[in-house]
Amino acid sequence: MSVDHFDEAGAAVQAALDAGARYADARVMLRRTETMSARDGEVEDLSSDESAGIGVRALVGSSWGFYAVPDLSDAAARAAGRRAAEIAAASARVPGPKIDLVPAGAVTASWASACEIDPLSVPLSTKGDLLVAATATARDAGADLAEGIYQIWDTRKWFASSDGHRIDQHIRECGAGITASAYGDNEIQRRSWPSHRGQYGTRGWELVDELALTDNAARMAQEARELLTAPLCPAGETTLILGGEQLALQIHESVGHAIELDRILGWEAAFAGTSWLDLNQLGSLRYGSELMNITIDPTIPGALGSFGYDDEGSPAARRDAVRNGIWVGVLAGRDSAAMAGLDYAGSVRSDGWARLPMVRMTNVGLEPGPHTLDEIIAATDDGILMDINRSWSIDDKRLNFQFGCEIGYEIKNGKRGRMLRNPTYTGIGPKFWQSMDMLSSESIAWGTPNCGKGQPGQIGHTGHPAAPARFTNVRVGVRG
Amino acid sequence: MSAELDLAGRVVELVRRVAGPGAEAEVVAVHSADALTRFANSAIHQNVAEATTTVRLRLHLDGRTAGGSTTVTGINGLESLVERTIAAARLSPPDVTWPGLTPPAELRPDAGFDEATAAASPQERADRVRDFVDAADGLETAGFCRTSYTSGGFASTTGHSAQGRTAEAAMDGIARLDGADGVSRHASGRLSDLRGVPMGARAAAKARAAGRAIELPPGRYEVVLEPTAVSDLLSNLATFGFNGKAFAQHQSFAQLGTQQFDEKITITDEPLGAILPFDLEGTPRDTLTLIDGGTTRAVSHDRTSAAEAGTTSTGHASAASRSWGPIAVNLQLAAGSGSGSGSGVDDPAADAGTGPTASSARALVSGMRRGLLITDFWYTRVLDQKSLVITGLTRNGVWLVEDGQVTTAVGNMRFTQSYPQALGPGAVIAVGTESVALPDRWSGVRFTAPALHLSSWNLTGNASG
Numbered sequence: 001m002s003v004d005h006f007d008e009a010g011a012a013v014q015a016a017l018d019a020g021a022r023y024a025d026a027r028v029m030l031r032r033t034e035t036m037s038a039r040d041g042e043v044e045d046l047s048s049d050e051s052a053g054i055g056v057r058a059l060v061g062s063s064w065g066f067y068a069v070p071d072l073s074d075a076a077a078r079a080a081g082r083r084a085a086e087i088a089a090a091s092a093r094v095p096g097p098k099i100d101l102v103p104a105g106a107v108t109a110s111w112a113s114a115c116e117i118d119p120l121s122v123p124l125s126t127k128g129d130l131l132v133a134a135t136a137t138a139r140d141a142g143a144d145l146a147e148g149i150y151q152i153w154d155t156r157k158w159f160a161s162s163d164g165h166r167i168d169q170h171i172r173e174c175g176a177g178i179t180a181s182a183y184g185d186n187e188i189q190r191r192s193w194p195s196h197r198g199q200y201g202t203r204g205w206e207l208v209d210e211l212a213l214t215d216n217a218a219r220m221a222q223e224a225r226e227l228l229t230a231p232l233c234p235a236g237e238t239t240l241i242l243g244g245e246q247l248a249l250q251i252h253e254s255v256g257h258a259i260e261l262d263r264i265l266g267w268e269a270a271f272a273g274t275s276w277l278d279l280n281q282l283g284s285l286r287y288g289s290e291l292m293n294i295t296i297d298p299t300i301p302g303a304l305g306s307f308g309y310d311d312e313g314s315p316a317a318r319r320d321a322v323r324n325g326i327w328v329g330v331l332a333g334r335d336s337a338a339m340a341g342l343d344y345a346g347s348v349r350s351d352g353w354a355r356l357p358m359v360r361m362t363n364v365g366l367e368p369g370p371h372t373l374d375e376i377i378a379a380t381d382d383g384i385l386m387d388i389n390r391s392w393s394i395d396d397k398r399l400n401f402q403f404g405c406e407i408g409y410e411i412k413n414g415k416r417g418r419m420l421r422n423p424t425y426t427g428i429g430p431k432f433w434q435s436m437d438m439l440s441s442e443s444i445a446w447g448t449p450n451c452g453k454g455q456p457g458q459i460g461h462t463g464h465p466a467a468p469a470r471f472t473n474v475r476v477g478v479r480g
Numbered sequence: 481m482s483a484e485l486d487l488a489g490r491v492v493e494l495v496r497r498v499a500g501p502g503a504e505a506e507v508v509a510v511h512s513a514d515a516l517t518r519f520a521n522s523a524i525h526q527n528v529a530e531a532t533t534t535v536r537l538r539l540h541l542d543g544r545t546a547g548g549s550t551t552v553t554g555i556n557g558l559e560s561l562v563e564r565t566i567a568a569a570r571l572s573p574p575d576v577t578w579p580g581l582t583p584p585a586e587l588r589p590d591a592g593f594d595e596a597t598a599a600a601s602p603q604e605r606a607d608r609v610r611d612f613v614d615a616a617d618g619l620e621t622a623g624f625c626r627t628s629y630t631s632g633g634f635a636s637t638t639g640h641s642a643q644g645r646t647a648e649a650a651m652d653g654i655a656r657l658d659g660a661d662g663v664s665r666h667a668s669g670r671l672s673d674l675r676g677v678p679m680g681a682r683a684a685a686k687a688r689a690a691g692r693a694i695e696l697p698p699g700r701y702e703v704v705l706e707p708t709a710v711s712d713l714l715s716n717l718a719t720f721g722f723n724g725k726a727f728a729q730h731q732s733f734a735q736l737g738t739q740q741f742d743e744k745i746t747i748t749d750e751p752l753g754a755i756l757p758f759d760l761e762g763t764p765r766d767t768l769t770l771i772d773g774g775t776t777r778a779v780s781h782d783r784t785s786a787a788e789a790g791t792t793s794t795g796h797a798s799a800a801s802r803s804w805g806p807i808a809v810n811l812q813l814a815a816g817s818g819s820g821s822g823s824g825v826d827d828p829a830a831d832a833g834t835g836p837t838a839s840s841a842r843a844l845v846s847g848m849r850r851g852l853l854i855t856d857f858w859y860t861r862v863l864d865q866k867s868l869v870i871t872g873l874t875r876n877g878v879w880l881v882e883d884g885q886v887t888t889a890v891g892n893m894r895f896t897q898s899y900p901q902a903l904g905p906g907a908v909i910a911v912g913t914e915s916v917a918l919p920d921r922w923s924g925v926r927f928t929a930p931a932l933h934l935s936s937w938n939l940t941g942n943a944s945g
Contacts, residue, residue: 037803043573045802047547048564050557053532065602068530070551087527090602094610096523124571132573145729149803183730188866267520269661270622270654271921273858354530391861393894395873400894400941402871404863424863424871426894426941455624456516456528457921478940480869480896 004168005054008077009160012056015081017162021058021088023101024081025161027311028054028072029353034120034152036127040145041136043128053353058084062099063091064335068354100338102345104313106164111308112171114301115204119152119174122205134178134213141218142225143180149198150176150208151449153461157311157353165313173304173461175200175447176208178217182224189227189421191220191406195245196389200447200461203302223407226419233408233423235477239380240425241373241470243387246405247366248446248464254429255287255294256364256462258398259321260347261332261340263359272453273396276429277327279340285327288433291369291469294322296331296347298362303463304447305363307349312357314346321364325434333359351458358454365465369439373468376438383411384476386423402426402478425476438470484509484533485633485643487553491537492635494562503566504540504581506636508760509533509553513598513629514923517605519653520622522613524606536760536799539565545575549799579783582762582793584640591753597647597671598629604671608651611676616655616684623653627671628923630755634762642764644757648926649674650919654876655683660693660889662686662836663856663876665708667919667926669753682831682838686855689836690877693889695942702851702909703937704844704881706837707916710929712857712872713899714747714811715920720865721900722749722770722778724785724796725805731865733900734776740900742908743774744816749808751795755924761797768794768808774905782806809920812928816911836879836886840914841931846884847910848933853879853886863896871896871940894941902934909933 005028016024030052037044053070054077065088067080131148138146152174159167177198181190192198193216201207242250262268263275277285287294298306298316309315312334321329331347332340336359350357377385391404408423409416443465451460487509495505515529535558536549546568550561605625613621627649634642649671654661663686664679705713726732733740751757751765758764761783769777781789782797785806796806831839837853845853860872871894878890901907912930919926 035803042576044577045547046545046568046572047549047799048568049549050561050564051549051551052557053551055530063524064526066526066528068528068532070532070553083529087529087602090606091517091524091527093603093606094519094522094524094613096521096525124568125573128573145731181731183866186866187864188731265521266620266622267525269520269620269656270624270652354532356526356528358526391863391871393859393861393871393873395892395894396858396875400873400892402894402896402941404861404871422864455518455526455626455921456514456923478871478896480863480867480871480898480901480938480940 005072005158006160006166008054008072008074009158011074012054012077012081013160013162015078016056016058016085019082019085021060021085023059023162024057026054026056027157027159027350027353029155029157031352032120032154036131037149038131038135039147040139041132043132051352054080055350055353056080056084058088059099060085060088061092062096063088065091066356099335101334102337102343104163104334107313108166109309111169113202113306115172117205119172119205120154130213134217137214137217138178138180138221141221143221144183145181148178148213159313161313167309167313169308171202171307172204173200173202174205174207175449176211176213178213178220180221180224182228184228189224191224192388193220195446197450200304200449201302202304202306227407227421230419230421233384233420233477237473237475239383239470239472240474240476241376241380241383241385241411241468244442244444244466244468245446246387246389247469248466249389249392251364251366251464251466252448252462253392253394254398254401256361259330260359261330261336265336265339271455276397276399283328286325287322287327287430288325289436290325291436291439292322292325292433293367294364295367296321296329296362296364300363300445300463303363303445304449304461305361305463310346310348311350312345312348317346331359331361349460351460355458360460361451361462363445363463363465365445368441368443368467371438371440373440373442376440376468376470377411377416378414379438380411380470381413384420384423385409385411385416386425399429424478425474426478427474432471435472436469437472440467440469443467482631482633482643484511484631485635485641487535488633488635491535491558491562492637494558495539498562499541499566504637506538506581506761507535508632508634509535510630510632515602515605516624516626517602517609518624519609522621524609527602535561537561537565539569540578541566541569543574544569544572545578546572577784579787581636581638582640583638585764587642587757587764588752588766590644593645593647594670597627597649600627600671608674608676612653612680615677615680619655619657619684619687621653621655621680626650632756634758636762640762642758642762646755648923651679652919653679653683655687657687658691660687660690661876662690663708665918667917678831685834686836686877690889693891695891698939698941700936700938702848703934704841704848704853705932705934706841706855707918707929707931708856709854710813710932711918711927712860714813714927714929716860716868716870716899718808718811720862721868722780723805723807724779724781724789727779728785728788733866733868734779736776738776739774739905740776741771741774741903742905744908744911745771745774745903746814747771748812749780749810750812751810754810754926759795759797760799761793763793763795763797765795780806780808809925813930815915815930816913836877840912840916844910844912844931844933845881848881848884850882852890853881867898868900869896869898891942893939895938896940897938902937907935909935
C-alpha cells in the first residue's frame with residue numbers, strides 16, 4: 001500500500017497510554033461500499049459510500065473505554081486516545097473483575113484477501129445490466145415482483161497496539177442475489193437464488209459471475225407461482241432433510257452464536273442473550289450426533305468470515321468447536337479467553353472504525369459427510385425436504401428455534417414428491433443436532449452478510465460451510 | 481446557520497460547479513455524537529462513544545440517479561464524493577422512477593432539545609448504571625444507558641434548505657435471579673428523566689417474581705401485554721405493514737379506509753422531538769395518523785413510494801428507503817381513556833413497585849379472568865408478510881393470571897401469531913391508560929405504548945420445545 005496509517009494509530013495508542021491506560025489498541029479503517037438494487041427490470045437504487053476514521057480502545061485498571069472519530073489527523077488521533085482512556089476511567093465507577101489479556105505476540109504483518117476481478121472496477125453499467133436482465137427475466141417468467149441486489153465492501157485497515165502489533169489488511173467482499181415473488185389472494189410466495197439474501201464471500205466479482213443469476217431467474221419465478229397452489233406443509237413430527245443453505249443458517253443461529261464466549265460469560269445477557277452452554281462442560285458435553293464436526297476457520301479462502309488477523313491482532317487459525325458431537329471450542333477474544341481460563345482468542349471483529357471490537361463468528365461450518373443429497377433422499381421412506389431460509393427465530397439461550405423455508409418437498413419411498421408451501425420446523429438445539437443421522441459431502445461456504453449483535457448495533461459478515469443433512473423426529477408445519 | 485447546513489450547502493454548490501445547472505441534487509449532512517455505557521454481571525464492561533459527521537448526496541443527472549456518502553468532510557473528501565456520485569450517475573442505467581426533488585417547504589415549529597442530554601458525560605451514564613445495579617440489591621444485572629445528539633442540515637438544488645437538532649437518552653436493563661430475568665426500559669428526550677434506582681428495583685421485582693416457573697401447554701391464551709411487548713407489535717407493524725413501498729407493491733395488509741383493527745386502536749407516528757424534523761429528501765416531518773379508531777388511514781412514504789402509490793411523501797425517506805421501503809420509527813399507540821383504570825403512577829420511569837406487574841398493566845391484569853401476563857417479546861420474525869404472521873418468543877417474565885391475580889410464573893413460550901389479527905375488530909379487550917416511551921436498539925427509534933389486553937394470542941411451544 002502506498003499510504004499507511006500506522007502513525008495515526010500509534011499516536012492514538014500512545015496518547016491512551018499517556019492518559020493512564022495499561023493497554024490500548026487503535027484501528028484506522030477506510031471502507032468503500034457500493035450497493036445496487038433493481039426491481040422488475042429497472043435499477044431501483046445505487047449508492048457508493050466512503051467511510052474513514054479511527055477507533056481507539058483503552059484499558060485502564062480493569063475497565064475498558066472506546067472512542068472513535070472520522071478524523072485521521074495526528075491531533076485527532078491523540079485526542080481520541082485520551083478520550084478513550086477518560087471513558088475507561090468512568091467505567092471504573094461500576095467496576096468488574098480483574099481483566100487480563102491472553103498473550104499475543106507482537107506481529108508486524110500485511111494481509112489481503114484473494115481477488116481476481118476488483119468488484120469496484122467493474123463498470124456500473126455492466127453490474128446494472130446484470131441486475132436488470134435477471135429481474136426482467138423473472139418478471140417475464142411470471143413473477144409479480146422481481147428484485148435483485150449486489151453489495152461490495154472494500155476495507156483497508158491499520159491496526160496498532162501497545163503490545164507492539166502493526167498489521168494492515170485489505171479485505172474485498174462482494175455478492176449478489178435475486179428474489180421472485182408471486183402474489184396469491186392473501187399470501188405471498190417467493191423464491192430466491194442462490195440464497196435468501198444472495199451469496200457473499202471475500203472474493204472479487206468472479207463470485208457474482210459464477211452465480212448465474214439470469215440463468216436461474218425464470219425458474220425462481222415459476223417456482224414462486226407454483227408454490228401458491230402447492231399443498232401446505234403438513235403439521236406433525238417427521239424426518240427432515242435440510243438443504244445446505246438452510247443448514248448454514250441453522251449452524252449460524254444454533255451453534256455459532258451459542259459458542260460465542262462473551263455470551264457464555266453473560267456479557268450479552270440483556271440484549272443478544274446468553275448461551276445454554278456451560279464452560280464446565282467444555283470437552284465433555286454432547287452437542288450432536290457423531291456426524292457433527294463444527295470448525296471455526298477464518299482461513300478458508302474466499303469465505304465471507306475469512307481474514308488474516310482479527311481486530312485484536314490475533315492470526316487467523318482453524319479450531320474445532322464440536323468434534324464427533326462433543327463441544328470442544330469457543331469463539332473468543334483476548335479478555336474473554338483469559339477470564340474463561342482459555343489460551344486462545346482470534347474471533348474479535350468490529351463493524352468499522354466507529355465500533356468496539358467484540359467476539360464475532362468467523363467461518364463456523366459443518367464438515368462434510370459421506371453421502372450425497374440424492375442418497376439421503378433415496379434412504380428416506382417418509383419425510384420432508386426444506387431449503388432456502390425464509391424466516392428465523394431463536395431464544396436468548398440459543399436453544400428453542402423455529403425456521404421457515406421458501407420451499408419444501410414431500411419425500412415418499414425414497415423419492416422427491418410434491419412441492420409443499422410454507423414449510424416450517426422447530427426444535428431444541430442439542431436434541432435436533434443429536435438426531436442428525438445422514439450428512440452430505442456437497443458442502444458450500446455460505447456467506448451471511450447481516451449478522452446483528454452488540455449495542456450500539458454492529459453488522460457482522462460470517463461464513464458457514466454446510467451440506468445437506470437429515471434429522472429425525474422433527475416437528476414441522478407450525479402455523480399461526 | 482448550523483455547521484451541517486453550511487456543509488450541505490457547500491456540496492450543492494460543488495455539484496452545480498461540476499455537473500452544471502441541469503443536475504438535481506439533494507444533500508444531507510448529519511453530525512451525531514452517540515455514547516453508550518453497557519453493563520453485564522453488574523459491572524460496566526463496554527463503554528463507547530463516537531462523534532461522526534456524514535454527508536449524503538443524491539444526484540439525478542440526464543435521467544440517471546446515483547447516491548453516495550462520506551465521513552471525510554474536508555474539501556478533498558467532499559470533492560471526491562461529488563465526483564464519484566456524478567461518475568456513478570453517468571454510468572448508471574436510466575432511472576424511470578425518479579420522483580423529483582422536494583420543493584421548498586416550511587418545517588413544523590422546532591420541538592427543541594435538551595442541551596444537558598446532548599452534552600452528557602460518561603460519568604453521568606455510569607452513575608445511572610451504578611444506581612440500577614445497587615437498586616437490584618444483589619441480583620445480577622445487565623443493560624445499557626445511552627445518550628445521543630444529532631444535528632442535521634439539508635440543502636438541494638431547488639433552493640430548499642432545512643436544519644434541526646435533537647437529543648435522546650435511553651436506559652434498558654435486566655435483573656437476573658436463578659435463570660429468571662426481569663426488565664425495565666425507558667426512553668426520553670432528557671437524561672434527567674431516567675433514574676436508575678426505580679428502574680433497577682422494577683427489574684429486580686420482576687426477576688424475583690419469575691422463579692419456579694411452570695410450563696403450560698401450547699394453545700390460544702388471553703393475554704395482557706406490557707408496553708415492552710407492545711412496542712414489538714408497533715415495530716413490526718411499522719416495518720412491514722405501514723411501509724409505503726410494501727404497500728405500493730401489494731405486500732402489506734394495509735387497506736386504506738378499511739376497519740382492519742379494533743376500534744380501541746389508534747396509532748400515530750410522532751417524529752417531532754424524537755428525530756430530525758425533516759427526512760433525507762428534505763420533506764418536513766409531522767404527526768402521521770396510521771390507524772384511527774381501528775381504521776387504517778395512511779402508510780409512511782418517501783417520494784418514490786408516494787409517486788408509485790399516487791400520493792405525497794409523509795417524510796419517511798432514509799438512506800435505505802428506496803431499497804427497503806420508508807419506515808416510521810416513532811409509533812405511538814394511543815392510551816385508553818377509561819376512568820378508574822389507571823394506577824395512579826404518573827411517571828412510569830419511577831415505577832419501582834414490587835411484584836411482577838408494571839404499573840402500566842396492573843389495571844388490565846385485574847380485569848383478566850384467566851390468561852397470561854407477558855413482559856417482553858424477543859427475536860420476532862415474519863413468516864408471512866401479507867398477513868404479518870410473526871413467530872418469536874416471550875422474554876423477561878411471563879405469569880399466569882387467574883381471577884385478576886398473578887398466580888404463578890410461567891416459562892418462556894414461542895408464539896406464531898398474525899399481529900393485525902391479534903389487534904383486529906373485537907380482539908382488543910382493553911388498552912392501558914399509561915403510555916411508556918421505549919427505546920429501540922438504534923438511537924432515534926422510539927415507540928410509545930400502553931399495555932394491551934387481548935382476547936387471544938397463539939402460543940405454539942414452550943421452552944422445552
